[in-house]
Amino acid sequence: MTVFVIRRFLQSIAVLAVTAIIVFIGVYAIGDPAEMLIAPDASAAERAQVVASLGLDKPLWEQFGTFIWNALHGDLGRSFVFNRPSITLILERLPATLELTLFGLCLALIIGIPLGLISGLNPNTATDEVIMTGSILGFSLPSFWQGMMLIMIFSVWLGWLPSTGRGQVGELLGIHSSLFTLDGLKHLILPAINLSLFKVSLVIRLTRTGVRETMPLDFVKFARAKGLSENRIVFVHVFKNILIPLITVIGLELGSMLAFAVVTETIFAWPGIGKLLIDSIMRLDRPVVVAYLLVIVSLFIFINFVVDVLYSLVDPRVRIGEAS
Amino acid sequence: MTPVLDVRNLSTQFMTRRGVLKAVDDVSFTVGQREIVGLVGESGSGKSITGFSILGLVDPPGRVVSGQILFNGQDLLKMPPAAMRTIRGKRIAMIFQDPMMTLNPVLSVGTQMIETVQAHDRVSHTEARQRSRDALGLVGIPSPEERLDSYPHQFSGGMRQRVAIAIALLHRPDLIIADEPTTALDVTIQSQILFEIKRLATEFGMALIWISHDLGVVAALADRVMVMYAGRIVEAGQVDGVLTEPRHPYTSGLLSAIPAAVPRGEPLRPIPGFAPSPLSRPSGCAFRDRCVRATEICSTEPALEIAAGREFRCFHPHVERAA
Ligand SMILES: Nc1ncnc2c1ncn2[C@@H]1O[C@H](COP(=O)(O)OP(=O)(O)O)[C@@H](O)[C@H]1O
Ligand code: SF4
Ligand SMILES: [Mg+2]
Numbered sequence A: 001m002t003v004f005v006i007r008r009f010l011q012s013i014a015v016l017a018v019t020a021i022i023v024f025i026g027v028y029a030i031g032d033p034a035e036m037l038i039a040p041d042a043s044a045a046e047r048a049q050v051v052a053s054l055g056l057d058k059p060l061w062e063q064f065g066t067f068i069w070n071a072l073h074g075d076l077g078r079s080f081v082f083n084r085p086s087i088t089l090i091l092e093r094l095p096a097t098l099e100l101t102l103f104g105l106c107l108a109l110i111i112g113i114p115l116g117l118i119s120g121l122n123p124n125t126a127t128d129e130v131i132m133t134g135s136i137l138g139f140s141l142p143s144f145w146q147g148m149m150l151i152m153i154f155s156v157w158l159g160w161l162p163s164t165g166r167g168q169v170g171e172l173l174g175i176h177s178s179l180f181t182l183d184g185l186k187h188l189i190l191p192a193i194n195l196s197l198f199k200v201s202l203v204i205r206l207t208r209t210g211v212r213e214t215m216p217l218d219f220v221k222f223a224r225a226k227g228l229s230e231n232r233i234v235f236v237h238v239f240k241n242i243l244i245p246l247i248t249v250i251g252l253e254l255g256s257m258l259a260f261a262v263v264t265e266t267i268f269a270w271p272g273i274g275k276l277l278i279d280s281i282m283r284l285d286r287p288v289v290v291a292y293l294l295v296i297v298s299l300f301i302f303i304n305f306v307v308d309v310l311y312s313l314v315d316p317r318v319r320i321g322e323a324s
Numbered sequence B: 001m002t003p004v005l006d007v008r009n010l011s012t013q014f015m016t017r018r019g020v021l022k023a024v025d026d027v028s029f030t031v032g033q034r035e036i037v038g039l040v041g042e043s044g045s046g047k048s049i050t051g052f053s054i055l056g057l058v059d060p061p062g063r064v065v066s067g068q069i070l071f072n073g074q075d076l077l078k079m080p081p082a083a084m085r086t087i088r089g090k091r092i093a094m095i096f097q098d099p100m101m102t103l104n105p106v107l108s109v110g111t112q113m114i115e116t117v118q119a120h121d122r123v124s125h126t127e128a129r130q131r132s133r134d135a136l137g138l139v140g141i142p143s144p145e146e147r148l149d150s151y152p153h154q155f156s157g158g159m160r161q162r163v164a165i166a167i168a169l170l171h172r173p174d175l176i177i178a179d180e181p182t183t184a185l186d187v188t189i190q191s192q193i194l195f196e197i198k199r200l201a202t203e204f205g206m207a208l209i210w211i212s213h214d215l216g217v218v219a220a221l222a223d224r225v226m227v228m229y230a231g232r233i234v235e236a237g238q239v240d241g242v243l244t245e246p247r248h249p250y251t252s253g254l255l256s257a258i259p260a261a262v263p264r265g266e267p268l269r270p271i272p273g274f275a276p277s278p279l280s281r282p283s284g285c286a287f288r289d290r291c292v293r294a295t296e297i298c299s300t301e302p303a304l305e306i307a308a309g310r311e312f313r314c315f316h317p318h319v320e321r322a323a
Helices: A002-028 A033-037 A044-054 A060-072 A086-121 A126-140 A143-157 A182-214 A218-225 A230-267 A273-282 A286-314 A316-323 B047-055 B081-087 B109-120 B125-138 B157-169 B187-204 B215-221 B239-244 B249-255
Strands: A170-172 A175-177 B005-016 B019-031 B036-040 B062-071 B092-095 B175-179 B207-212 B224-229 B232-238 B304-307 B310-313
Touching (some): A002 A060, A002 A286, A086 A182, A086 A230, A086 A273, A143 A182, A143 A230, A218 A230, A218 B047, A218 B092, A230 A273, A230 A286, A273 A286, B019 B047, B019 B232, B036 B215, B047 B062, B047 B092, B047 B175, B125 B157, B175 B187, B187 B215, B207 B215, B215 B224, B215 B239, B224 B239, B224 B249, B232 B239
Parallel strands (some): B036 B207, B092 B175, B175 B207
Antiparallel strands (some): A170 A175, B224 B232
């Protein structure tokens, strides 16, 4: 296990380094932030002064060197727009995005797993048909359209839930989150549903397929022959086997949810890093874009690591195979 | 003495898209207390489905369509599901063919044994674990205490089958149905397992239905043998009698195909042809297009004849040698 952790850690460093290079080149090759920041009527001298103060007059390799050196000291540059450290901007807004993503993921699991189980255990019944049709809708309707429909129905027509912004943030055991106030929850529900709808469909299908593939296996029949209750068979014998593909896919999808939060945050004006990213791209605020990408990559790496550990906890063939 | 199991006119069918498949067709037999009965037949003849029918484990689209399965006098087919669950694994246990597939790969052997104890007896985890450990010891698994914490993939095929046998023994059932438990194993391990099961069945006074496609294995083990062909029992009787003096042409065909039963120097003669597709069996005797003795009358149903403890279904049986 220790060897595994160290190996994964070194891999992660390498991935981060490569990402840093790609991101830097990609971002710095596009556009000229000076155009955006400097008033069109500014004099040439003023112009040169701003460019110099931002370090934009130096050669690209030197900018990169400075960038890496500073990055190693936790400094990913100052936002041109806010004139504050870009990493601070990202970290300030990260909790809002994580809250949205994790809550969305929980919704996807809480709704998707039971529906998938019901579908898989009653294949080709009316219930199954209804659930599967619903999941096709979840898959095929575009996320932004779903979001607008949610706002239409629940905010505009019914007036039940607010459609923009993050609500009041409460504190519990030192954790700050919208989950702890009613106002916060109300604001969170619509964006979280929007973000999770696609994943609900995915979880339903994964669970259903898992059930359908596992139920006919010999060990399920053997479990019946032992006289176990149907509950024990479904929730222990079958479910533990389904968890393996579920964890793998959910881990991968958590990353894509973080990425898709960009769309949801834009629709619902959710003050997370996704919205910040879009705003920063519009304003060519390079340091923020770079900081965003590096933080997201770090999160991806961390999630993958957690998935691997969970995976080995659930599947003894992985866990014990490594040891011997 | 009443038999442990009395199966009467059991028919199990699969409602497939291509028609009704008669997997088990009007099968009747009994298993006496402490008796070891062999159920023999080619692959697809309906042996496993017979076993699953007894335990109420036929999966859709299959269904037991008629008959009675009297277990200690009680009809299992009339039993509500909850009551049936208290029989499965407790009074009747089953061992499956492929030990690589019968244990759940993600649960430890201990978990899979302890849950079996606790499914039927309200005992503490500690006691259930003790009983599981003892059962593992009984079937010859070394250091059973540690092995309880192992997972199936850490056992060889033979050892996994021993675990399955240990699970079957946990409640000392009245009847064990062993569905080709050695077919998937190496020959040397086959005979060990065979010997082990016979020893344990005798020791605990359990009745045993031993399913096999191999008459030789059954000869070594069983008191009585039933020969199954195309969903029906075509011949049944004491092992010695059936093997030395088969009455049904299919039985004699099986015998001349196994090395141990053929006199030295004579060639092995496998039965020509293949078992008919279960969806399109010939009318009358299903064996007739492979049978050398077949005549016109064989296209009608041969009745069950019972003579001197022997049962068979054939119009032209081999004659009994004069006693
Ligand atoms: N799930 C199923 N669906 C359709 N037919 C089946 C199914 N299971 C078994 N059968 C059919 O039932 C017949 C008897 O099968 P089985 O009892 O497994 O034979 P065996 O004697 O080899 O154990 C076979 O013809 C098989 O094709
Ligand atoms: S009934 Fe006819 S076809 Fe069938 S086994 Fe006897 S002789 Fe052969
Ligand atoms: Mg079989």
